[in-house]
Amino acid sequence: MQTQVLIIGGGATGTGLARDLALRGVDCVLVEKQDINAGASGGNHGLLHSGARYIGSDLAAARECREEGERIKRLAPHCVEDTGGLFVAVAGDDEAYIADFAARCEQCGIAVKAVDLKDAREMEPELSRDLIAAYAVPDASVDPFKLSLDNLADAQARGTRVLRNTHITAFEKSGTRIQRVQVQNRRTGAQFSIVAEQIVNATGAWAGHVAAMAGADIRVLCSQGSLIITQNRLSHRVINRLRQASDADILVPAGTVSIFGTTSVRLDDPDTSRPTVAEIDAMLPDGIAMVPKLAETRFIRAYAGVRPLVQSTPTSDDRSVSRGFALIDHTKEGIDNFITITGGKLTTYRLMAEKTANRVCERLGVTAACETRTAPLPATASGKWTEPGLTPRLWFQQKDKSDLLLCECEMVPTSVVNAITANIQAEGGRPSLRELGQRSRVGKGPCQGAFCSLRLTAHLYNEGCLSADQGLEELRDFLNERWRGVHPLLWGQAVAQAELQEALHCGLYGLELVEA
Amino acid sequence: MQTPTDEKHCQLMVIGAGMAGMAATLFAVKQGLQVAQAGLTGEVIYASGVFDLLGVYPPEKRQVREDPWRALAELAQAEPNHPYARLAPQEIAHAMDLLTEYLGEIGLPYTGHPTKNTRLLTSVGTAKPTFRLPISMAAGSEALAQKAPCLLVDLVGLRGFSARQMASTLAHQWPDLRTATVEAPGPVVHGPKYPEHVARTLEVEAERDAFAAAIAPHIADARYVGLPAVLGIYKTPEIVAQLEERLKVRIFEIPTMPPAITGLRLKEAFESHLPTMGVDAYYHYRVLSVHPASSGGFRLEIGKNDTEQVVHADTVVLATGRFLGKGLIPERDGIHEALLDLPVHQPRHRDRWYAGAFLAPEGHAVSRAGLEVDDQFRPVTADGRVVNDRLFAVGSILAHQDWMRTKSGVGIAVASAWKAVQAICAA
Numbered sequence: 001m002q003t004q005v006l007i008i009g010g011g012a013t014g015t016g017l018a019r020d021l022a023l024r025g026v027d028c029v030l031v032e033k034q035d036i037n038a039g040a041s042g043g044n045h046g047l048l049h050s051g052a053r054y055i056g057s058d059l060a061a062a063r064e065c066r067e068e069g070e071r072i073k074r075l076a077p078h079c080v081e082d083t084g085g086l087f088v089a090v091a092g093d094d095e096a097y098i099a100d101f102a103a104r105c106e107q108c109g110i111a112v113k114a115v116d117l118k119d120a121r122e123m124e125p126e127l128s129r130d131l132i133a134a135y136a137v138p139d140a141s142v143d144p145f146k147l148s149l150d151n152l153a154d155a156q157a158r159g160t161r162v163l164r165n166t167h168i169t170a171f172e173k174s175g176t177r178i179q180r181v182q183v184q185n186r187r188t189g190a191q192f193s194i195v196a197e198q199i200v201n202a203t204g205a206w207a208g209h210v211a212a213m214a215g216a217d218i219r220v221l222c223s224q225g226s227l228i229i230t231q232n233r234l235s236h237r238v239i240n241r242l243r244q245a246s247d248a249d250i251l252v253p254a255g256t257v258s259i260f261g262t263t264s265v266r267l268d269d270p271d272t273s274r275p276t277v278a279e280i281d282a283m284l285p286d287g288i289a290m291v292p293k294l295a296e297t298r299f300i301r302a303y304a305g306v307r308p309l310v311q312s313t314p315t316s317d318d319r320s321v322s323r324g325f326a327l328i329d330h331t332k333e334g335i336d337n338f339i340t341i342t343g344g345k346l347t348t349y350r351l352m353a354e355k356t357a358n359r360v361c362e363r364l365g366v367t368a369a370c371e372t373r374t375a376p377l378p379a380t381a382s383g384k385w386t387e388p389g390l391t392p393r394l395w396f397q398q399k400d401k402s403d404l405l406l407c408e409c410e411m412v413p414t415s416v417v418n419a420i421t422a423n424i425q426a427e428g429g430r431p432s433l434r435e436l437g438q439r440s441r442v443g444k445g446p447c448q449g450a451f452c453s454l455r456l457t458a459h460l461y462n463e464g465c466l467s468a469d470q471g472l473e474e475l476r477d478f479l480n481e482r483w484r485g486v487h488p489l490l491w492g493q494a495v496a497q498a499e500l501q502e503a504l505h506c507g508l509y510g511l512e513l514v515e516a
Numbered sequence: 517m518q519t520p521t522d523e524k525h526c527q528l529m530v531i532g533a534g535m536a537g538m539a540a541t542l543f544a545v546k547q548g549l550q551v552a553q554a555g556l557t558g559e560v561i562y563a564s565g566v567f568d569l570l571g572v573y574p575p576e577k578r579q580v581r582e583d584p585w586r587a588l589a590e591l592a593q594a595e596p597n598h599p600y601a602r603l604a605p606q607e608i609a610h611a612m613d614l615l616t617e618y619l620g621e622i623g624l625p626y627t628g629h630p631t632k633n634t635r636l637l638t639s640v641g642t643a644k645p646t647f648r649l650p651i652s653m654a655a656g657s658e659a660l661a662q663k664a665p666c667l668l669v670d671l672v673g674l675r676g677f678s679a680r681q682m683a684s685t686l687a688h689q690w691p692d693l694r695t696a697t698v699e700a701p702g703p704v705v706h707g708p709k710y711p712e713h714v715a716r717t718l719e720v721e722a723e724r725d726a727f728a729a730a731i732a733p734h735i736a737d738a739r740y741v742g743l744p745a746v747l748g749i750y751k752t753p754e755i756v757a758q759l760e761e762r763l764k765v766r767i768f769e770i771p772t773m774p775p776a777i778t779g780l781r782l783k784e785a786f787e788s789h790l791p792t793m794g795v796d797a798y799y800h801y802r803v804l805s806v807h808p809a810s811s812g813g814f815r816l817e818i819g820k821n822d823t824e825q826v827v828h829a830d831t832v833v834l835a836t837g838r839f840l841g842k843g844l845i846p847e848r849d850g851i852h853e854a855l856l857d858l859p860v861h862q863p864r865h866r867d868r869w870y871a872g873a874f875l876a877p878e879g880h881a882v883s884r885a886g887l888e889v890d891d892q893f894r895p896v897t898a899d900g901r902v903v904n905d906r907l908f909a910v911g912s913i914l915a916h917q918d919w920m921r922t923k924s925g926v927g928i929a930v931a932s933a934w935k936a937v938q939a940i941c942a943a
Contacts (some may be wrong), residue, residue, distance in 0.1 A: 458678035483874035
């Protein structure tokens with residue numbers, strides 16, 4: 001396979017870069033070892049920052065967030081719920097930080113407005129009665145899956161080729177250039193090679209590993225952040241704790257649910273990331289101080305993302321390492337056609353892609369200017385089913401009783417599942433339960449996949465998408481994957497749900513006895 | 517003002533209406549005890565309908581066992597605290613026989629190999645080891661054992677049950693499987709079909725002929741026909757016989773995913789027959805509180821939300837189940853027993869409850885949490901003291917067992933119930 005640019009990594013940056021380059025007429029291949037947004041791009045709050053969170057640590061990052069946040073709201077409104085945000089402090093929080101907050105926001109051009117405490121509680125009734133300060137800022141909620149899927153779909157429409165479940169096995173160098181990249185499909189085991197003029201390492205927390213394979217050395221710190229999803233939406237707006245950025249201080253609404261987090265736990269290997277009981281137990285008291293309802297609400301799922309932090313000086317506090325991004329040219333290490341882009345934030349993904357594309361184009365001698373700065377992001381079918389509440393709405397409107405619901409908790413009908421499988425097949429993939437889960441609300445309701453996994457598997461066989469005993473492995477993989485998110489949140493009613501799931505999948509079906 | 521609640525007396529109060537509660541009630545009433553029983557039948561409706569004794573042991577080695585009795589001997593040796601280790605094999609066998617004989621008498625006959633486990637075909641294409649199964653499922657195990665020419669049939673609208681899935685999954689070991697999809701019995705209506713609805717339709721005799729006629733063209737040389745478990749709720753043996761007669765093949769049912777009717781059949785059978793044997797039954801009611809009386813015995817308050825009935829009982833059998841049955845309450849700070857706050861054997865901290873992988877072969881530590889008991893199945897404290905010599909605990913609430921991984925749920929429920937009732941009668 002031959003191309004101008006090989007992009008490694010299908011997160012927000014990689015998919016954003018694919019679109020940016022495609023718009024400039026550059027031919028690209030994107031390889032992703034798992035699926036779109038499998039890393040930090042999917043494992044975050046979905047918070048479109050106004051920048052206010054960073055006014056205490058990094059004014060440049062705050063300004064970048066403000067500009068890029070405004071741009072995404074304008075160019076990709078279908079990915080954004082423009083909720084607005086509140087920064088609130090409760091009794092005991094740092095008064096000096098509160099006193100400086102508004103002025104520092106203004107310094108970065110962030111529209112900030114002091115809110116009367118009584119009004120704040122009227123705007124957000126679940127806020128603590130112990131509020132001592134509240135400010136409104138233009139934070140918003142963004143769907144990172146939709147964003148990446150739409151970026152990728154637009155790139156693909158312009159000729160970009162995408163290889164999922166495909167990882168790099170070796171870089172073959174000749175002199176100062178990477179001549180050929182060996183890759184392997186992790187599903188089929190098939191191996192092949194890609195010849196590219198330029199190679200971009202956009203693998204987030206894995207950037208250090210990939211760079212090392214190419215013979216380059218960058219130090220990427222891996223900081224796990226865990227988040228939990230509540231069964232119901234707890235606020236209209238994004239709620240931030242008004243204090244120096246810390247753990248457990250953000251609650252973001254996402255459709256019918258809310259997402260609370262996060263943590264920062266250093267990991268040696270990003271592949272070992274998963275939310276833990278200890279993180280949840282440490283996080284809850286802080287959240288309860290801000291939004292007391294968190295003490296009694298039911299949680300649906302926990303997940304974790306790994307932030308790639310590029311280290312400049314040795315440090316023990318992950319939050320003091322810059323959240324700004326790093327664009328690393330490996331020429332100094334003797335590789336002329338290899339670039340790493342990592343770090344940064346979801347909110348600034350487009351800017352990261354633009355800067356990277358500029359560098360790549362400079363090397364390729366392409367003079368076309370960046371279009372993502374002004375061109376609206378087209379909404380495509382591949383991203384649309386991740387929106388909570390969308391499929392039930394359409395299903396009710398359509399009133400077709402023979403369109404059976406395959407996921408009853410989130411009301412995902414057969415027609416939607418078929419549309420998604422057709423999409424995956426059109427992209428050259430084989431639809432799996434996990435991918436269906438990533439592209440829709442399937443498995444994200446209270447049953448956590450216990451029942452819908454069975455209905456989906458049966459349906460995929462009937463549609464000819466599964467054969468032989470692939471269904472057993474699909475079920476095992478899907479249930480184990482869902483479990484990662486449920487496991488730290490098992491107390492109360494969720495334990496009974498887990499027991500029912502185990503009685504069914506182990507007691508009756510014996511899926512634990514199937515050899516993996 | 518509240519209406520004055522009724523007060524009654526009984527010798528034995530069984531709390532819980534799952535398999536363990538039903539078995540304890542049955543055994544006690546057969547022994548001539550005056551029995552009252554209360555509890556939600558919620559959990560039973562999830563039952564597969566098959567009776568496991570011990571199908572997998574040891575679970576961490578994923579060893580599926582053909583001979584449950586050999587597995588039991590190994591278990592009793594290795595795990596002296598396991599409920600089975602407090603029972604002789606003859607006692608376990610006897611308890612299981614008593615239950616299945618009774619079910620046969622009331623129209624829900626069970627069968628199986630005299631001493632061995634049988635393999636049951638499931639809707640995901642696995643073969644589950646079990647000990648006793650409804651006769652409506654028996655032919656499936658026969659067909660599976662012989663890999664006989666067999667037609668699997670699924671129904672339009674019945675989700676999560678695909679004949680093609682089963683046939684594809686089993687194709688490498690059972691090539692003579694074919695599939696067909698037919699309309700569910702009854703008038704053709706679009707939309708989802710539910711096993712209970714289909715089963716109620718087939719209770720009507722005329723519907724069975726039409727259903728047989730829909731299947732007939734697909735049979736070809738098949739000697740067996742497998743259907744989802746929808747063949748009636750009250751007259752299953754009759755429906756199976758009628759379909760076999762029309763189609764000239766052996767018919768068998770395959771359990772479906774919830775909401776299934778295999779558990780519903782058991783629930784309906786017990787609920788309609790136990791009261792006729794003199795059981796003072798409060799199904800769909802909960803026991804709200806249990807207080808040991810100073811004069812001995814217990815005072816129990818029964819109701820939905822408020823107390824509607826007070827029962828004084830000499831003896832109490834706790835068959836309240838685990839988390840789904842609400843016998844055990846899992847809080848963030850630990851697991852509590854719901855009614856009497858009995859001591860619960862459990863992992864030290866919540867982070868030890870579950871393994872990292874849902875399907876970890878060794879299972880989850882929380883599944884082995886529960887009540888510790890003595891040889892008569894009376895709850896004991898951590899230092900081995902009997903909590904109350906008239907209080908017994910049976911079934912899945914017991915500690916040191918993992919019925920889901922060892923495929924032993926009904927066996928443990930029924931055998932512990934039998935042993936507790938023996939102890940009550942002997943006292």
